[in-house]
Amino acid sequence: MRLHQLLRCAQRVEESSRVVSGLFSHCTRTSVNTFSTSNVSPARKKSSPYSSVDSGRYSSLFKSVVSHRVSAQTPDILEEQDAQIYGPVIKSPTPSKVPKILHPLINQDRLFEFGETELGGAPTRIILRRGQDRGSVPSVTRILQETMSPEQQFYLERWRRKMIAQLGEDGFKEYSQNLFRQGKLFHTAVESVLPLTTKEVPGEDPEEAPEVPSSVEGYMESVRHVLEDVRGVRAIESRVQHEKLGYLGIVDCVALYRGVLCVIDWKTSERSKPFLSNTYDNPLQVAAYVGALNNDVNYNYQVENGLIVVAYKDGSPAHPHTLSSEQVLQYWERWLVRLEEYTERR
DNA sequence: GGATCCTTCTTCTTCTTC
Numbered sequence A: 001m002r003l004h005q006l007l008r009c010a011q012r013v014e015e016s017s018r019v020v021s022g023l024f025s026h027c028t029r030t031s032v033n034t035f036s037t038s039n040v041s042p043a044r045k046k047s048s049p050y051s052s053v054d055s056g057r058y059s060s061l062f063k064s065v066v067s068h069r070v071s072a073q074t075p076d077i078l079e080e081q082d083a084q085i086y087g088p089v090i091k092s093p094t095p096s097k098v099p100k101i102l103h104p105l106i107n108q109d110r111l112f113e114f115g116e117t118e119l120g121g122a123p124t125r126i127i128l129r130r131g132q133d134r135g136s137v138p139s140v141t142r143i144l145q146e147t148m149s150p151e152q153q154f155y156l157e158r159w160r161r162k163m164i165a166q167l168g169e170d171g172f173k174e175y176s177q178n179l180f181r182q183g184k185l186f187h188t189a190v191e192s193v194l195p196l197t198t199k200e201v202p203g204e205d206p207e208e209a210p211e212v213p214s215s216v217e218g219y220m221e222s223v224r225h226v227l228e229d230v231r232g233v234r235a236i237e238s239r240v241q242h243e244k245l246g247y248l249g250i251v252d253c254v255a256l257y258r259g260v261l262c263v264i265d266w267k268t269s270e271r272s273k274p275f276l277s278n279t280y281d282n283p284l285q286v287a288a289y290v291g292a293l294n295n296d297v298n299y300n301y302q303v304e305n306g307l308i309v310v311a312y313k314d315g316s317p318a319h320p321h322t323l324s325s326e327q328v329l330q331y332w333e334r335w336l337v338r339l340e341e342y343t344e345r346r
Numbered sequence B: 001g002g003a004t005c006c007t008t009c010t011t012c013t014t015c016t017t018c
Helices: A003-037 A055-067 A075-086 A140-146 A150-198 A214-227 A282-294 A325-345
Strands: A230-242 A247-257 A260-269 A305-312 A319-323
Touching: A140 A247, A140 A282, A140 A325, A150 A214, A150 A230, A150 A247, A150 A260, A214 A305, A230 A260, A230 A282, A247 A282, A260 A282, A260 A319, A282 A305, A282 A319, A282 A325, A305 A325, A319 A325
Parallel strands: A260 A305
Antiparallel strands: A230 A247, A247 A260, A305 A319
């Protein structure tokens, strides 16, 4: 078992034991009080002490205990088992965690006067010219895809095989296409709503409210509370390219979130993602876009912050994960490592 | 018109009592 896995296990054991001991002491107190003050019959005394616990009150606590349970299925054990079924996992050497060249996130040559970045005007939308730079300038998605850790690849492949076993090849294909379709529709719907947020009151004119496909209504409801805090949209679905580092991508949105200029990435998810760590490589993607935008002559401002919004189909409130400038800088370094890895493999 | 590109997602938990 690797050191970081061991540390994670130890941390979870500590968390679990803390929660369990707390619950246990409360249950004991509750049980003592119940039995000493009530006139219960001997037969009822024998009933489980759990019956005296307010299960509704402690349901979330119970969930937190079981969700932090240390699984016997560590990656190493799973790999061992799966190696017997699927064959060995090909491992590559662990990449260095520090980039060889620490390129700056902010372009000091392109710092603008405050007045130059005033709000106003239509948001930038630079369409990707298809076929241009083909093969020579890689995209953010491609780089992240091709430099995933063996562990990440293992879990994804394992999930894919499990899904195919459940749905069949065709069923899985349809399922995946549907996920992509929903994601695209959601993006389109958000974009159609966004310009309204530049007004004093978002969506004040009901006649201007665009049609939202019924399949993404839940997602839209999910992000409603986030959109209320978005103002001053400056770019939508716009191409960004890092001129020195030679990569490109399409940024979902650049806008003020609670007054802070951010690169915003809209995501749909079937599973709840309450923590930033649940979003896998998404923060790296955002940091890559921030760096590219700051080094692209088509944009006359610099961005230091990020926002990842995870929306849910059932309409439950989306999780907005803000990335401070310090966090963006950290993910920027991790992105540089991945970029170097990609370049070295070419 | 056809081919290609960038995205769109997917992972890191499944307990066993009442």
